[in-house]
Amino acid sequence: MKAITLVKHGKSESAFELRDAAVPVPNENQVLIRVEAFGLNFADVMARFGLYREAPPLPSVLGYEVVGRIERVGTAVKGLQAGQRVVAFTRFGGYAQYVVAETLAVTPIPDTMDAGIAAALATQYCTAFYASEIMANVQEGEHVMIQAAAGGVGIALVQLAKRKSCTVYGTASAPDKLDFLRSIGVDHPINYKTQDFYEVVKKLRPQGVDVAFDSVGGTSFKKGRRLLGHGGRILSYGAAESMNGANKFALIKTAFSFGWVHPVPLMMQTKAVMGLNMLRIAESKPEVLQHCLKSVVALATVDELKPHVGGVFSAEKIADAHAFLESRKSIGKVVVKW
Numbered sequence: 001m002k003a004i005t006l007v008k009h010g011k012s013e014s015a016f017e018l019r020d021a022a023v024p025v026p027n028e029n030q031v032l033i034r035v036e037a038f039g040l041n042f043a044d045v046m047a048r049f050g051l052y053r054e055a056p057p058l059p060s061v062l063g064y065e066v067v068g069r070i071e072r073v074g075t076a077v078k079g080l081q082a083g084q085r086v087v088a089f090t091r092f093g094g095y096a097q098y099v100v101a102e103t104l105a106v107t108p109i110p111d112t113m114d115a116g117i118a119a120a121l122a123t124q125y126c127t128a129f130y131a132s133e134i135m136a137n138v139q140e141g142e143h144v145m146i147q148a149a150a151g152g153v154g155i156a157l158v159q160l161a162k163r164k165s166c167t168v169y170g171t172a173s174a175p176d177k178l179d180f181l182r183s184i185g186v187d188h189p190i191n192y193k194t195q196d197f198y199e200v201v202k203k204l205r206p207q208g209v210d211v212a213f214d215s216v217g218g219t220s221f222k223k224g225r226r227l228l229g230h231g232g233r234i235l236s237y238g239a240a241e242s243m244n245g246a247n248k249f250a251l252i253k254t255a256f257s258f259g260w261v262h263p264v265p266l267m268m269q270t271k272a273v274m275g276l277n278m279l280r281i282a283e284s285k286p287e288v289l290q291h292c293l294k295s296v297v298a299l300a301t302v303d304e305l306k307p308h309v310g311g312v313f314s315a316e317k318i319a320d321a322h323a324f325l326e327s328r329k330s331i332g333k334v335v336v337k338w
Contacts, residue, residue, distance in 0.1 A: 001020070001021055001022075001023050001096060001097040001098045002018055002019070002020065002021070002096070002097050002315070002338075003018075003019055003020075003021040003061050003095060003096035003097070004016050004017075004018055004019075004061065004062075004095035004096070004315060004318050005017050005018075005019045005021075005059045005060065005061055005095075006047070006048060006058060006059060006060050006061070006062055007058060007059045008058065009048060009049055009050035009058070010048070010049065012048065012318075012319040012320075012322035012323045012326065013319045013323075015048050015319070015322075016318050016319060016322075017059075018315070018316070019059075021061075021096065023098045024093070024098060024099065024100045025100070026072060026073070026074045026100045027074055027100075028074040028075045028076040028077070029074050029076050029077065029102060029103050030074045030077070030100045030101060030102055030103065031070050031071075031072065031073045031074065031077060031080055031086075031088075031100065031101055031103060031106055032070070032071045032072040032073075032098060032099075032100050033066055033068045033069065033070055033071060033086065033088055033098065033099055033100070033101060033106075034068050034069050034070075034071045034097065034098055035066045035067070035068040035094070035096060035097055035098060035099055035338060036066075036067050036068040036069070036115055036337065036338065037066070037067045037068070037115035037116065037118075037119055037335050037336060037337040037338065038063050038065060038066045038067070038094040038095060038119065038335070038336055039063075039064070039065045039066075039094075039116075039119035039120060039122065039123065039124075039333055039334065039335050039336075040321055040322065040325050040333075040334040040335070040336065041064055041065075041123050041124065041152070042151070042215075042238065042325065043064070043238075044062050044063070044064075044322070044325075045322060045325055045326045047062055048062075048322060054277075054279055055092070056092055060092065061092060061093050061094070061095050061096055062092055062094065062095050063090055063092060063093055063094020063095040063096070063099070064089065064090055064091070064092070064094055064122065064123045064279075065087065065088065065089055065090060065094055065119055065122030065123050066087070066088050066090055066094045066099055066101070066119070066122075067085075067086070067087050067088075067109070067115045067118045067119050068085070068086065068088075069083060069084065069085050069086070070082050070083060070084045070086055070106075071098065074103070077103050078103075079103075080103060080106060080108070084108050085108065085109055085110075085111050085113075086106050086107060086108050086109060087106075087107055087109050087118045087119065087121055087122050087293070087297065088101035088105055088106040088107075088122065089101065089105040089106075089122045089123065089126065089282055089289060089293065090105070091279065091282065091283070095318070095336075097338055102286060104286035104287060104289060104290040105282060105286065105289055105290070105293070107290070107293045107294050107297050109121075109297055109301075110301060113300075113301075114309065115335060115337065116307070116309030116312060116333055116335040117300065117306075117307045117309060117333075118297075119333060119335050120152055120156075120307035120308075120309070120332065120333035120335075121293070121296045121297055121300055121305075121307060122293065123152075123278060124152035124153045124156055124307075124333065125152075125153075125156045125296040125300075125305065125307065126278060126289065126292040126293055126296060127153050127156075127237060127276065127278045128153050128156030128157045128160055129156070129160065129292045129295055129296050130276065130278065130281060130288070130292050131153075131157065131213060131235050131237060131276050132157055132160045132161065132211075132213075133160065133295075134288075134292075135235055135274050135276060136211050136213070136233045136235050136274070137233075138160070138161060138164060138166060138210075138211055139164065139210070140164045140165055140166075141164070141165050141166060141167075142161075142164070142166050142167075142209075142210035142211060143166065143167045143169070143205055143208075143209040143210050143211075143229075144157075144161045144166045144167070144168050144169070144209065144210065144211045144212075144213070145168075145169045145170075145197075145201060145209045145211070145212040145213070145224060145227060146158060146161070146168060146169070146170045146171070146186075146212075146213045147171050147192075147197075147212075147213065147214045147215055147216045147220055147224065148171065148172070148215050148216060149168075149170030149171060149172055149181055149186060149189075150170075150172045150177040150180055150181055150331045150332070151215065151330075151331075151332070152307070152332055152333045153215060153237065153238075154170065154213075154215070155184065155307070155308055155331075155332050156296075156305065156307070157213050158170060158181070158184055158185065158186055159184065159185075159304075159305050159306065160305075162184075162185045163304065167187050167188075168185065168186045168187050168188070169186075169187070169188045169190060169197075169200075169201050169204070169205075169209065170186040170188070170189055170190065171189075171190045171191075171192040171197050172189060172190075172191065172192070173191065173192060173193050173328060174191070174193075174329075175191070176331075177331060178190075178191055180308075180331050184308075188200070188201070188204055197220075197223065198223040198224075198226065198227060201227050202227065205227075205229075207229050208227055208228050208229025208230070208232055209227050209228060209229060209232060210228075210229060210231065210232055210233070211232065211233050211234070211235070212224040212225070212227060212228060212232070212233070212234040212235070213234075213235050213237070214234060214235070214236045214237070214238070215236075215237055215238030216238065217236060217238060221234070221236055225261075225271075225273065228269075228271050230269060230270050230271070231270050231271070232270075232271050232272070233271070233272040233273075233274065234271075234272070234273055234274070235274045235275070235276060236273075236274070236275045236276070237275070237276040237277075237278075261273055307332060307333055308331060308332030308333065309332055309333050309335060310330040310331040310332040310333060310334060311324050311325075311330050311333075311334040311335070312334075312335050312336075312337060313334070313335070313336050313337070314336070314337060314338075315336055315337065315338050317336075318336060321334055321336050
C-alpha cells in the first residue's frame with residue numbers, strides 16, 4: 001500500500017514522502033479499513049512542525065480519522081463486517097491506503113454520505129460533542145462564546161449550541177468567514193483581527209457569558225476566562241496561538257500567556273476551567289468515544305448537524321492541503337482523497 005509519510009519537520013512542501021508500506025494486520029479487536037479519504041486537523045500541522053508531543057517519532061504516518069470500507073475484521077469483533085462503509089477515529093496512521101482501527105472507534109455510515117462530511121464527524125465533531133454535551137453541559141438558551149468559530153470544531157460547536165437555542169458569539173479572521181458564521185446562525189460574528197473580542201462581548205453581554213470554548217490559547221484564553229459570568233465554564237481544546245512563529249519558543253510564550261488560575265477565585269465566583277484532549281478520551285474511555293461518534297453520525301444522518309467541507313485535495317497534493325489548513329483561510333473540514 002501507499003502511505004504519506006512525515007519524514008522531516010518544517011514546511012509542507014518538503015515534509016512528506018509517498019512511500020510503500022506493508023498493509024497492517026488487525027488484532028482480534030480491530031478492523032482493517034481500505035481508506036477512501038482522510039481528514040486533516042490543526043494538530044497535524046503542529047505535528048509537522050514538531051510541536052505536537054503526542055505525535056510518533058519520524059518517520060511517521062499522521063492522521064486521526066478515515067472514511068472507507070472494512071476489508072477485514074478481527075476474530076473478536078462483533079457488530080461490524082467486511083464491506084461496510086465506515087468512519088473511524090485513528091490514533092495516527094490515517095494518511096495511508098489501509099489502516100487498522102479499534103472496534104469502539106468505528107461506526108457505519110450511509111453509502112450516500114459525502115466522504116468529507118463523514119471525515120469531519122470523527123475528530124472534529126466528536127471533540128465538539130464531548131466538549132459541549134458532556135464537559136461544559138451547555139444548557140438551553142445559554143450565551144456561548146466560540147473562538148475560531150469557522151473552523152471544523154468551531155462550526156460543530158455552533159451547530160450544537162444553536163440546537164439548544166443559545167445566543168452565540170463567534171470569532172473569525174476574515175469578512176467571508178464572518179458571512180459564513182452569520183449563515184449558520186451565529187448571533188454576533190466578531191473579526192478578531194480588527195476588533196478586541198473581549199470588549200465587543202463585554203459590551204454586548206455585561207453580565208458575562210455562560211460558556212466559552214477556546215482553541216487559540218494564550219491571551220485568548222485569558223480574555224475568555226474574564227468574560228465568564230457566575231456559573232460560567234471555559235473549555236480549552238487547543239493552542240493555535242503557539243503557531244505564531246511555529247517554534248518551541250512560541251509554544252513556551254503561549255503557555256505562559258494563558259495566565260494564572262487558582263481554585264479559590266474560581267470557587268468564590270462559581271466558575272470552571274476545563275481542558276480537553278480527545279486522544280486521551282479515545283485511549284482511556286473508548287466506550288465514551290463510541291457514544292460520541294454514534295451520536296454525531298446519527299444527528300448528521302438526519303441533517304441536524306451539517307459539517308462544512310472547505311477543501312478537497314488528492315493524496316498527491318498533501319503539501320497543498322497542509323499549506324491551505326495552515327494558512328487559516330479554510331472554512332470547515334479539509335479532506336484528502338485517494
